[in-house]
Amino acid sequence: EAGVAQSPRYKIIEKRQSVAFWCNPISGHATLYWYQQILGQGPKLLIQFQNNGVVDDSQLPKDRFSAERLKGVDSTLKIQPAKLEDSAVYLCASRRLAGVQRRNEQFFGPGTRLTVL
Amino acid sequence: AQTVTQSQPEMSVQEAETVTLSCTYDTSESDYYLFWYKQPPSRQMILVIRQEAYKQQNATENRFSVNFQKAAKSFSLKISDSQLGDAAMYFCARTYSSASKIIFGSGTRLSIRP
Numbered sequence: 001e002a003g004v005a006q007s008p009r010y011k012i013i014e015k016r017q018s019v020a021f022w023c024n025p026i027s028g029h030a031t032l033y034w035y036q037q038i039l040g041q042g043p044k045l046l047i048q049f050q051n052n053g054v055v056d057d058s059q060l061p062k063d064r065f066s067a068e069r070l071k072g073v074d075s076t077l078k079i080q081p082a083k084l085e086d087s088a089v090y091l092c093a094s095r096r097l098a099g100v101q102r103r104n105e106q107f108f109g110p111g112t113r114l115t116v117l
Numbered sequence: 118a119q120t121v122t123q124s125q126p127e128m129s130v131q132e133a134e135t136v137t138l139s140c141t142y143d144t145s146e147s148d149y150y151l152f153w154y155k156q157p158p159s160r161q162m163i164l165v166i167r168q169e170a171y172k173q174q175n176a177t178e179n180r181f182s183v184n185f186q187k188a189a190k191s192f193s194l195k196i197s198d199s200q201l202g203d204a205a206m207y208f209c210a211r212t213y214s215s216a217s218k219i220i221f222g223s224g225t226r227l228s229i230r231p
Contacts, residue, residue, distance in 0.1 A: 095217075
């Protein structure tokens with residue numbers, strides 16, 4: 001079974017520029033998560049999708065961040081315009097079942113390291 | 118409060134020795150899962166071990182075991198016979214919101230001395 005795929009692996013941009021990250025979850029996984037991991041910290045949930053609907057985006061800075069999951073499969077996370085404090089690793093994770101399914105774990109992709117200059 | 122606390126930013130252990138990483142958490146839920154994840158320099162988060170809160174028996178996975186103290190809200194990870202490949206960031210985490218979400222601690226960087 002293929003794992004969670006993310007691209008690009010690295011991205012360097014100037015502040016105020018735009019950037020987009022792509023995630024392809026494990027086939028059949030209904031739930032998809034985007035996390036932001038700032039250096040020296042644990043991952044922080046930005047947004048959670050169930051199929052192609054948003055379950056939780058309470059931690060997403062909506063003035064500059066947006067995300068979508070078309071057709072309930074791939075997802076993109078966009079930052080426009082980027083700020084210096086957005087420098088972080090962006091992790092995508094997926095989970096097989098939706099709702100209260102305690103035993104199924106989240107599987108993580110390799111992440112995208114974003115540097116904003 | 119929804120928190121997971123790892124009080125050891127860095128730990129170091131001699132190869133083949135045993136090391137214990139500490140974690141405490143807070144939760145108002147009665148049913149939840151606890152995890153230890155390993156994150157090597159490749160950034161891939163790898164699940165090391167999982168503990169169901171309703172189980173009293175401590176989980177074990179080969180050289181990895183936990184000491185789960187539910188009343189104290191403590192969940193430590195013991196790595197026996199440490200190997201060079203164990204060097205990584207280790208994150209303690211627990212589920213919330215009916216186990217559909219995970220909250221992570223700030224991590225402990227483990228180094229292995231040859």
